[in-house]
Amino acid sequence: MVATRDGNFGSLLKASESAFKLELQQLVEEVRSGVDNDSAEETQSSMSIPAQVPVNGLYHIRPLPGKGQAMVAARKIPKGTRIIAESPTITLPGNPRDSAGVLHLNQLITSQLSNLPAATRQQYHTLHNNYTAATPPIPPAIGIARTNALPFGHNSLSAGVFLHASRINHSCTHNAENTWNASLGKLTIHAIRDIEPGSEITISYVEGFKPCNQRQAHLLSAFGFRCVCERCAVTDSKRKESDERLRRLVQLEEEIGDGVGIVATPLACLRKAREMLRLLEEEGLGGATVPRVYYDAFQVAIANGDQARATVFAGRWYASRAVVEGEDSEDAAKAKEMMKKPAEHRLFGTTMKWKQAAGKVPSGLSEEAFEKWLWREKGTA
Numbered sequence: 001m002v003a004t005r006d007g008n009f010g011s012l013l014k015a016s017e018s019a020f021k022l023e024l025q026q027l028v029e030e031v032r033s034g035v036d037n038d039s040a041e042e043t044q045s046s047m048s049i050p051a052q053v054p055v056n057g058l059y060h061i062r063p064l065p066g067k068g069q070a071m072v073a074a075r076k077i078p079k080g081t082r083i084i085a086e087s088p089t090i091t092l093p094g095n096p097r098d099s100a101g102v103l104h105l106n107q108l109i110t111s112q113l114s115n116l117p118a119a120t121r122q123q124y125h126t127l128h129n130n131y132t133a134a135t136p137p138i139p140p141a142i143g144i145a146r147t148n149a150l151p152f153g154h155n156s157l158s159a160g161v162f163l164h165a166s167r168i169n170h171s172c173t174h175n176a177e178n179t180w181n182a183s184l185g186k187l188t189i190h191a192i193r194d195i196e197p198g199s200e201i202t203i204s205y206v207e208g209f210k211p212c213n214q215r216q217a218h219l220l221s222a223f224g225f226r227c228v229c230e231r232c233a234v235t236d237s238k239r240k241e242s243d244e245r246l247r248r249l250v251q252l253e254e255e256i257g258d259g260v261g262i263v264a265t266p267l268a269c270l271r272k273a274r275e276m277l278r279l280l281e282e283e284g285l286g287g288a289t290v291p292r293v294y295y296d297a298f299q300v301a302i303a304n305g306d307q308a309r310a311t312v313f314a315g316r317w318y319a320s321r322a323v324v325e326g327e328d329s330e331d332a333a334k335a336k337e338m339m340k341k342p343a344e345h346r347l348f349g350t351t352m353k354w355k356q357a358a359g360k361v362p363s364g365l366s367e368e369a370f371e372k373w374l375w376r377e378k379g380t381a
């Protein structure tokens with residue numbers, strides 16, 4: 001892998017500048033005087049990238065030109081497959097105000113490493129380090145943590161370093177998604193589309209709907225590389241079209257997200273949700289936004305008393321969440337519950353202007369006619 005894959009976490013590990021520099025000075029002295037045992041280990045282990053033959057047989061870890069170590073599909077991986085469920089090798093507290101002093105961080109990492117088997121420690125030191133040329137020098141254990149940490153969930157301040165998942169490179173057309181599964185206490189990687197044998201498995205290091213130039217700027221500053229994926233390496237006119245879709249996605253997400261429209265203008269809200277799904281598909285973006293949009297559509301239906309459409313939207317929310325996180329994720333379980341009992345949602349009946357029983361889902365319609373009914377196109381009840 002090349003770099004950290006979460007922008008939030010990149011900044012999260014940084015202490016305030018002055019504290020950082022002070023502690024770094026102390027640490028640099030330690031490193032230079034050979035107190036830091038890990039630097040020796042890194043030299044030893046640089047020749048021993050572990051031969052990854054995972055139990056599940058789904059992937060290999062091997063070098064790809066210009067990309068360092070990468071994760072590659074060993075066979076066809078169908079959409080929704082859980083590729084990895086991995087425990088962190090080391091865990092990092094995220095809040096820099098509490099703990100991000102370099103000295104503290106180094107102690108934290110080295111003490112965790114010292115409790116691991118020698119082979120695991122060695123593997124840790126084969127992970128990529130973006131900070132080998134940093135000035136002043138940064139101890140390898142920290143450089144590796146900063147380069148490879150993955151957050152425990154989208155809003156989590158905690159993170160971990162993973163021997164396998166941390167090798168996954170970035171693509172703006174990523175075919176896999178990383179999520180923290182709290183019930184398992186593991187990071188999971190799921191295929192969000194079919195992955196062909198020999199294809200690289202990728203995740204996104206960029207959050208939200210950033211246009212191409214912002215993605216590039218972010219990847220360069222936070223992770224030190226330029227992305228040359230198929231979404232970035234396009235003609236100017238294609239890039240403009242893509243950027244326009246992304247701009248519109250940001251706008252739609254904000255408008256739906258304010259919550260007011262669910263009751264005030266529910267039909268417009270449904271239209272916006274549908275437009276978001278269309279734009280996501282055009283842009284080739286699956287991932288975690290899809291279940292979020294279906295959840296929004298579910299809320300519009302149930303808040304206005306329509307249990308029939310709410311049931312269908314909950315089903316799609318569940319199915320798309322299961323693809324990204326697995327059926328055992330917390331949100332998938334919630335969606336499944338709402339499929340069965342939509343009226344138990346807290347918003348049920350905020351208005352009853354679309355009142356409809358759960359059993360009123362039409363049957364025998366063509367796919368097109370069903371979609372028209374679901375999204376309340378003109379002429380459908």
Ligand SMILES: [Zn+2]
Pocket residue numbers: 171172173227228229230231232233
């Ligand atoms: Zn790209």
